[in-house]
Structure formats: C-alpha cells, structure tokens
Amino acid sequence: MADNAIFIGLAENGERQWLELSRANRHGLIAGATGTGKTVTLQGLAESFSAAGVPVFVADVKGDLSGIAMSGSPTFKHADKLESRARELGMDDYAYSDNPAIFWDLYGEQGHPIRTTVSEMGPLLLSRLLDLNETQEGVLDVAFHFADEQGLMLLDLDDLQAMLAHTADNASMLSTKYGNVTKPSVGAIQRSLLSLRSQGGDQFFGEPALEIDDFLVVDENGRGFINVLAADKLMRSPKLYATFLLWLLSELFESLPEVGDPDKPKLVFFFDEAHLLFDDAPRALADKIEQVVRLIRSKGVGVFFVTQNPIDIPEEVxxxxxxxxxxxxxxxxxxxxRAIRAAAETFRINPALDVETAITELRVGEALVSTLMEDGAPSIVQRTLVKPPRSRLGPVSDKERAIIRSVSPVDGKYDTAVDRESAEEVLLAKAADAAATAEEVAEKGREEVAKRPRKTTSVWEKAGKAAAGAAASSAAAVIAGKITGKSSRANPTKTAATAAAGTIATSLGGAVVGRFVRNLIGGLMR
Structure with missing residues (x-):
C-alpha cells in the first residue's frame, strides 16, 4: 500500500491501479452479476482501508464476510488461487493477515446489538419502514409533535404504541390543531407496528442507543476497526435492512463535523444490496437519500454502493x-x-478498450476500474485483475465469533437492554391517576377531589418547578447580600435556566439528552 493510496489491482496494460485515499470520500460503486467477485473485491478494499487507519462499516448479507477478522491460511479453501493471483500481480509482499473487527447484529445474536430510539429515527424513516401512505404518515407526524408538546420520550415501540393510543383518544382536539386525525388511520399505523414486531424490528428500538463514535475506532497499531453487521437474517426483512442503513447514514451526517476533503476518510461505508434502498422509495425519501449522499462526503465519509446491476442506482446518486x-x-x-450500455457510458473512454464488449467477457476476479485521480479527474477505464484479500475467505466459526466479540472495544456496552421511564410508563401512570380520580369523584364529589394535587408530572413541569425554585433562591441570595453588604454574583435568570436544563438531563439521561433535544428541534426538518 502506498502512503496515500490503496492498491486495487493490475491493469491489462501493466499499470497498477490505485484508489487515492484523499478521493475515497467521493464515493464509489462495486457492481457485477452474481459470482463475479464483488464480495472478494469488497473484502480486499475494506482490509486495505483498515490498514491505512480508516474505520470501515460493511453489511455481511451472505454471512461470509466475517472471515475478514481472521488471517487467511495456506490450508484454507481457495488459498492456492489467492496465492497464484498475488504472484500474477507481482505482490511480493503478499502475506496472510487478520484485521481488527467488531461484530454487530440488530438481533444481538451474532454481534453486539445496535439500537436507536423512536425519536431518533423520526417520522419520515418510520413511515418508510412501516410502509405508510401519505395520510398515515401525516398522522404519525402529529403523534410525534404531540409527544414533544407533552414532554414524552419515544424510546421503543411500546412507547410509540402507547403514544398512538393517546393520539387516538385525543383525535378531536388534535384535528382542530393539526388537521384531520382519524382513529382508522391510527389503527392502520398500529397494525403496521405489529407487522414490524413480527419481523423482529422491535429489537432495533430502545436503549442503550448506538453512539456513532463507536464506529470510528482504531486499534493500538493504528488500524481502523472493520464494523461487520450480520445481515443474513436481517435480509429477510429488506425494508428494515434498507431503512436501518439509511438511518445510519443520516446519523453519521448529523453527528460528524464538517471536515471538507481530508487526507483520508474518517469512515468508509459499504452498502451491499444497495438496490433495496431505492426500491419503491417515495419522492421525499429519495430526495433525502440523494441529499445525504451528496453532503456526507464533507463529513469525511465515503459510501460505496454494492449491487448486481448499476442501473439499480438512480442517476442523481x-x-x-x-x-x-x-x-x-x-x-x-x-x-x-441496457445495463451494459449504461455502465459503459459512465467510464472515461479508453481508445484501446471496447468497454461494452469487455463487460461481458470479464473473468471472475477481473473488473473494469476507474477511480478519481489526485486532481479529482476520473482515470481512463482499465481492464484490471483485482488483488486477493489477505484475510480468510468465508465465515468464522461460532467459537471464533464469541472470542472476537468478547475482546471488542464495546464489549458489555450495548449487550444489556435498558428500559427507562418513557412515554409508555408516563401514560400508564396518567391513566391510573385518571381512573383513581374518577373513583374518588364518585365517592367524594368533584369539588373535593379538585383540591388534590396531581400525581403525575411531565419532564417539562419538573424542569419548570426546578427553575422557579432556583430563581427564588438566587433572588433571595441577592437580597440578603444587599442587607449584609456582600454582593452576590448569582443571576436569577441564568440560574433558573441551568436548573431547568439539569432537571431535564436527569430525567432523560445524560447520553440521550443531546440526541433527544436535537431530534426535538430537528424533527421538523426531517
């Protein structure tokens, strides 16, 4: 590997083909029919990025990419082909090696669980996930706003289910404020939630929620960790798979700072079976995808789409x-x-190569390669033998997976789910309070019960009480200072704001505060 580029393979004309690290955040495409070598190309690129100190995310859709964590061996299947290819390419330094890896799994079976909160996912992506129509999406959006107004946290699907029931109970009031909210629409969303649960989608929502920084880790030798998502089971729910990866891209976009064009990416993201992202995507979602892909490069993230047919990717992307x-x-x-013609037309012309014909004649492990050069211009397309990976081809054993998982830098951080007080618990408490109040009214009369203090208090009411108390204390300190002649630096307004923020932080939990508030404010922009 060169200092500023990674080796891809050897062209037919003898030129070595390189991918400039400084241009890797300009995204890429790995395409080809089944069995032509896409996965092996992906594996080789991923381990080269890792060696350059760039963390990587890959989705293991067939269950055979986990071997990237283990060193290859002369005794393993296909070893003779790998070594023969290395000799053919003049790779004198070719040697088997492993890669630092973290295994992830939405279901928590083959890796650490990945979770997010319902609030973080937002109504647009949830509507896509639940396959809602425009009217139902509008009702879901109202439910989110209603939850925000009442200071109710939407963490898991139980919270969303409770919030939808609460929305239906207040449909008349909400219709006056936001437009038509009907119980049949709410019922349709609730049925879609049941379908999502049956696919295991409820395991994706909850806490502890993923912290994006855990995808950006390097080991003690400066190698980037390769984050391998076990997606073979997830692929049975293709819409969940596609929505999850789009959410992950969106989180990266929202969380990472602007860096322009760095010397090397902060993360490279391989999106396998990429056509699932665009299948039946409504216009609003397609626009969001195009926007995220276009802008995320300035955050130092490179996205490589992996698909069988290049025309599966919309022209805008x-x-x-x-x-x-x-x-x-x-x-x-x-x-x-049509796909062959379209693919041929995307390359910079090579007068010595009939690209359209070559695409149909390529051997396994051979590809047409064109990358962005240092000046940003695409290189002339070349017929290229792709380098062999140094790690194992094929999956790890269950024992190997367990060992790798136990020594990962996030071991124990996400493995146990946490169920804090959120919308479901608050609404249940309110319902119980209302039932008890109705019982008391029947027994003691309405006027007597009206004197009783409320039993349930929202996060925002708690914050308001804390702010009022802090402001009163601060004002008293100021007055006392004037009487005794000692000045007080306390600012009642600032003290009240600090107290309110502290109360909210305590109620919501420190790690969630930033994300919750961001979604509260940014939800309108989704």
Missing amino acids: AGQLGNRVQHALRAFTPRDQ
Missing part, C-alpha cells in the same frame, strides 16, 4: 460515484443489455 469497479454483467435480457 450514480452521478456522485467517482470510484468504480465494474465486474462482469450478462446480456441475457433486454434489461441486462
């Missing part, structure tokens, strides 16, 4: 993919033929 590795395509159908 495909136009931003400057680094391309095109494996073989087969011209069996008219659609296949």
Whole structure:
C-alpha cells in the first residue's frame, strides 16, 4: 500500500491501479452479476482501508464476510488461487493477515446489538419502514409533535404504541390543531407496528442507543476497526435492512463535523444490496437519500454502493460515484443489455478498450476500474485483475465469533437492554391517576377531589418547578447580600435556566439528552 493510496489491482496494460485515499470520500460503486467477485473485491478494499487507519462499516448479507477478522491460511479453501493471483500481480509482499473487527447484529445474536430510539429515527424513516401512505404518515407526524408538546420520550415501540393510543383518544382536539386525525388511520399505523414486531424490528428500538463514535475506532497499531453487521437474517426483512442503513447514514451526517476533503476518510461505508434502498422509495425519501449522499462526503465519509446491476442506482446518486469497479454483467435480457450500455457510458473512454464488449467477457476476479485521480479527474477505464484479500475467505466459526466479540472495544456496552421511564410508563401512570380520580369523584364529589394535587408530572413541569425554585433562591441570595453588604454574583435568570436544563438531563439521561433535544428541534426538518 502506498502512503496515500490503496492498491486495487493490475491493469491489462501493466499499470497498477490505485484508489487515492484523499478521493475515497467521493464515493464509489462495486457492481457485477452474481459470482463475479464483488464480495472478494469488497473484502480486499475494506482490509486495505483498515490498514491505512480508516474505520470501515460493511453489511455481511451472505454471512461470509466475517472471515475478514481472521488471517487467511495456506490450508484454507481457495488459498492456492489467492496465492497464484498475488504472484500474477507481482505482490511480493503478499502475506496472510487478520484485521481488527467488531461484530454487530440488530438481533444481538451474532454481534453486539445496535439500537436507536423512536425519536431518533423520526417520522419520515418510520413511515418508510412501516410502509405508510401519505395520510398515515401525516398522522404519525402529529403523534410525534404531540409527544414533544407533552414532554414524552419515544424510546421503543411500546412507547410509540402507547403514544398512538393517546393520539387516538385525543383525535378531536388534535384535528382542530393539526388537521384531520382519524382513529382508522391510527389503527392502520398500529397494525403496521405489529407487522414490524413480527419481523423482529422491535429489537432495533430502545436503549442503550448506538453512539456513532463507536464506529470510528482504531486499534493500538493504528488500524481502523472493520464494523461487520450480520445481515443474513436481517435480509429477510429488506425494508428494515434498507431503512436501518439509511438511518445510519443520516446519523453519521448529523453527528460528524464538517471536515471538507481530508487526507483520508474518517469512515468508509459499504452498502451491499444497495438496490433495496431505492426500491419503491417515495419522492421525499429519495430526495433525502440523494441529499445525504451528496453532503456526507464533507463529513469525511465515503459510501460505496454494492449491487448486481448499476442501473439499480438512480442517476442523481450514480452521478456522485467517482470510484468504480465494474465486474462482469450478462446480456441475457433486454434489461441486462441496457445495463451494459449504461455502465459503459459512465467510464472515461479508453481508445484501446471496447468497454461494452469487455463487460461481458470479464473473468471472475477481473473488473473494469476507474477511480478519481489526485486532481479529482476520473482515470481512463482499465481492464484490471483485482488483488486477493489477505484475510480468510468465508465465515468464522461460532467459537471464533464469541472470542472476537468478547475482546471488542464495546464489549458489555450495548449487550444489556435498558428500559427507562418513557412515554409508555408516563401514560400508564396518567391513566391510573385518571381512573383513581374518577373513583374518588364518585365517592367524594368533584369539588373535593379538585383540591388534590396531581400525581403525575411531565419532564417539562419538573424542569419548570426546578427553575422557579432556583430563581427564588438566587433572588433571595441577592437580597440578603444587599442587607449584609456582600454582593452576590448569582443571576436569577441564568440560574433558573441551568436548573431547568439539569432537571431535564436527569430525567432523560445524560447520553440521550443531546440526541433527544436535537431530534426535538430537528424533527421538523426531517
């Protein structure tokens, strides 16, 4: 590996093909028919990024990428082919090696669980996940605003279910304020939630929520950790898979600071089976995808889409993919033929190469390669033998996976779910309070019960009481200072604000405060 580039392979004309690290955040495409070598190319690129100190995220959709955590070996299957390819490419320094890896799994079975809160996901992505129509999406949006107004935290699907029931109970009042909110629409959303639960989606929502910084870790040798998401089971719910990865991209975009074009990416994100992201996506969601892909490069994140057919990627997104590795395509159908023509037209012309013909003739492990050069211009497309990976081809054993998981830098951080007081508990308490009040009214009369203090208090009411108390104390200190002649620096207004913020932080939990408040304010922008 060069200091500022990673080796991809050897071109037919003898030129070595490189991917400039400073241009890796300009995104890329790995495409090709089944069995043409896409996964091996992905594995080789991922381990090269890791060696350069760049953390990587990959989705293991077939269950065979976990071997990237283990060193290859002459005794393993395909070792002779890997070594032969290395000799053919003149890789004199070729040697088997492992890579630092963290295993993740939405279901918590093959890796550390990944969770987010319902509030963080937001109504737009949830509507996509639940396959809601426009009317139902509007009702879900109202439920989010209603929760915000009442200071109710939406952490898991139980919270959302309780909030939807609360929305239905207040449909008349909400319709006056926000427009038509009907119980049938709420019921349709609740049925979609049941369907999501049956797919295991409820395990994705809750706490502890993922902290993005845990994807940006390097080991003691300066190698970037490769974050491997076990997605073979997740792929049975393709909409959950696609929505989860889009959420993850959105979180990276929202959380990371602007860095422009760094010398190397802060993270490289491989999105396998990328066509699932765009299948049946409504216009609003498609616009969000295009916006995130276009802007996230300034955060130092490179996104590589991996798909069988390059025409699966919309033009608005495909136009931003400057680094391309095109494996073989087969011209069996008219659609296949259109894909071949479209792929050929995206490359910078090489007068010595008939690209359209070459795409159908490429061997396994061979690809047409064009990358962005140091000056930002695309290189001339070359027919290239792709380098072999140094790590194991194929999955790790259950014992190996358990060992790797036990020594990961996030061991124990996410493995146990936490269920704090949130919307479900607060609404249940309010319902119990209301039932008790109704019982007392029947027994003692309304006037007598009206004198009784409320039993439940929202986060914001608690904060208001804390602020009022702090302001009163501060004002008293000022007055006392004037009487005794000692000045007080306390500012009642600032003290009240600090007390309110502290109360909210205590109620919501320190790690969640930033994300909750951000979503509270930014939810309107989703």
